[in-house]
Structures are given as structure tokens and as C-alpha cells.
Amino acid sequence: MIQISALPAFTDNYIWLLQDHASQRCAVVDPGDAAPVQAWLAAHPGWVLSDILITHHHHDHVGGVEALKQASNATVYGPASENIPGRDVALNDNDSVRVLGWDFAVYAVPGHTLGHIAYYHHGLLFCGDTLFAAGCGRLFEGTPQQMHDSLSRLAALPEDTLVYCTHEYTLSNLKFAAAVEPGNPDIAARLEKVTQQRQNGVMTLPSTLALEKLTNPFLRTAETLVTQKVDERNGAQNRAPSEVFAALRAWKDKF
Ligand code: ZN
Ligand code: FE
Numbered sequence: 280m281i282q283i284s285a286l287p288a289f290t291d292n293y294i295w296l297l298q299d300h301a302s303q304r305c306a307v308v309d310p311g312d313a314a315p316v317q318a319w320l321a322a323h324p325g326w327v328l329s330d331i332l333i334t335h336h337h338h339d340h341v342g343g344v345e346a347l348k349q350a351s352n353a354t355v356y357g358p359a360s361e362n363i364p365g366r367d368v369a370l371n372d373n374d375s376v377r378v379l380g381w382d383f384a385v386y387a388v389p390g391h392t393l394g395h396i397a398y399y400h401h402g403l404l405f406c407g408d409t410l411f412a413a414g415c416g417r418l419f420e421g422t423p424q425q426m427h428d429s430l431s432r433l434a435a436l437p438e439d440t441l442v443y444c445t446h447e448y449t450l451s452n453l454k455f456a457a458a459v460e461p462g463n464p465d466i467a468a469r470l471e472k473v474t475q476q477r478q479n480g481v482m483t484l485p486s487t488l489a490l491e492k493l494t495n496p497f498l499r500t501a502e503t504l505v506t507q508k509v510d511e512r513n514g515a516q517n518r519a520p521s522e523v524f525a526a527l528r529a530w531k532d533k534f
Contacts, residue, residue, distance in 0.1 A: 306330035313343030333357035334407025361394035390426025391416030414452030423525030
């Protein structure tokens with residue numbers, strides 16, 4: 280059985296903790312800071328950190344790797360084409376890794392960074408800073424076309440896939456989504472729900488792909504109302520969904 284929980288880090292990061300109760304081994308995804316993981320391990324004697332999964336090279340995702348590896352001797356998995364501290368297993372697109380007895384497919388999802396990867400196991404998606412709840416990562420290294428392709432690839436996974444991204448950005452993302460589609464009732468309802476959750480300090484993750492398809496503007500670039508909104512702002516006719524994506528991303532960067 281898979282148990283997944285979140286260890287909050289910094290101001291808005293989540294380090295995902297995967298627990299295999301049969302073996303009392305656990306894994307973490309993107310430990311930008313070692314301290315929350317070490318605190319959890321100290322509070323749960325008997326548990327062994329055996330694996331560390333990394334999606335991309337940014338400090339808030341890899342900052343804790345070396346300290347954790349030293350303390351636990353965990354195996355570190357990360358993208359082959361990026362500098363990942365302590366990496367033991369270099370991963371490429373369509374690789375498969377076995378962690379805690381579970382098979383994860385590896386997908387290259389360039390855009391936020393060029394080497395960014397995502398991990399997928401039976402309806403569970405760990406996608407780092409690529410797909411966010413109601414948003415997507417900034418384009419630090421890749422092109423809009425690359426990110427659009429990456430998001431489309433993730434969106435093609437089963438609708439009930441749980442989306443475990445790294446940041447609690449859902450509320451601000453939904454405010455943008457509501458500006459893009461003021462008449463979308465799913466966005467309005469989610470905005471209301473997430474506003475409540477954040478007021479109560481409740482985590483808004485994981486999301487589902489089904490919900491993302493209804494409320495995430497970056498997955499809705501083929502929707503007429505989204506294209507029209509972008510055309511209206513840019514005074515031009517955007518044709519390809521990737522061009523609509525590029526315009527949305529540029530708008531969000533300044534929102
Ligand atoms: Zn990042
Ligand atoms: Fe990040």
C-alpha cells in the first residue's frame with residue numbers, strides 16, 4: 280500500500296513522503312531542505328529513508344539531498360542532463376525505476392528547466408514544477424512549445440491521476456485562471472474552495488488531472504473562450520494552442 284504525505288518546506292514547498300509500511304522504508308521527492316525530512320525520521324523511529332527522487336536541479340528541490348544521503352545512504356535518482364548533487368541513478372525519458380517495490384515511469388517534461396523529469400506510478404504523478412494545481416511552472420530554460428508539449432503529455436495520463444506538484448501556488452494560480460475565464464463555473468467554485476482551505480491553513484494538493492482539465496488555463500489552450508481572451512488582449516489571432524500557451528504564460532508572468 281502506498282501512503283503519501285507532505286512535509287512542508289520553506290514558505291510554499293512540499294516534500295512528498297512515500298511510505299511502504301511492509302518494509303518500513305520510505306522515499307522523498309524533491310527534498311529542497313533536509314530538516315523537515317530529518318525531523319520526520321527522528322519522530323518515526325524504525326523508518327529508513329531508502330530513496331530520493333529528484334525532478335530538476337533547482338535549489339528548492341535538491342538543497343537537502345546531500346545531507347540526507349549522508350545520513351541515510353539513500354539512492355538518489357535524477358535527470359541525466361542536469362547537475363543533481365549526489366545523484367546515483369541518471370534518468371532519461373521513458374526510463375523506468377523501481378522504488379519501494381513500485382515501478383515509476385520517467386517522463387522528460389522540459390520547459391521549466393530543460394532536463395526536468397516527472398515520475399508516474401499507477402495514477403500518481405510527481406511533476407515538480409511542471410504542472411501545478413491550476414497553473415504551471417515558469418519557463419526558466421525551455422520554450423513555450425516545449426512546455427506546452429510537456430503539459431499535453433501529462434494531461435494525456437488517466438483523468439483520475441493524482442497530481443503531486445511541489446508548490447502551494449493554487450490560490451494565486453486560480454486568481455489568474457479566473458481572469459482568463461471569468462465565466463467558468465468550475466474555476467469559480469475551485470477558487471472559493473481553495474480560498475477557504477488556505478484561510479484554514481489546509482493544503483490544496485494533490486489535485487487530479489480531471490480537475491486540472493476543467494480549471495487550469497494552461498491545459499485549456501484549445502478552448503474557444505481561452506483563445507478569444509488571449510486574442511482580445513494581444514490584438515492578434517492566435518492559432519496554434521502552443522501560441523495561446525505562450526501568450527498565457529507571458530500574461531501570468533506579469534499578473
Ligand atoms: Zn524549479
Ligand atoms: Fe520549485
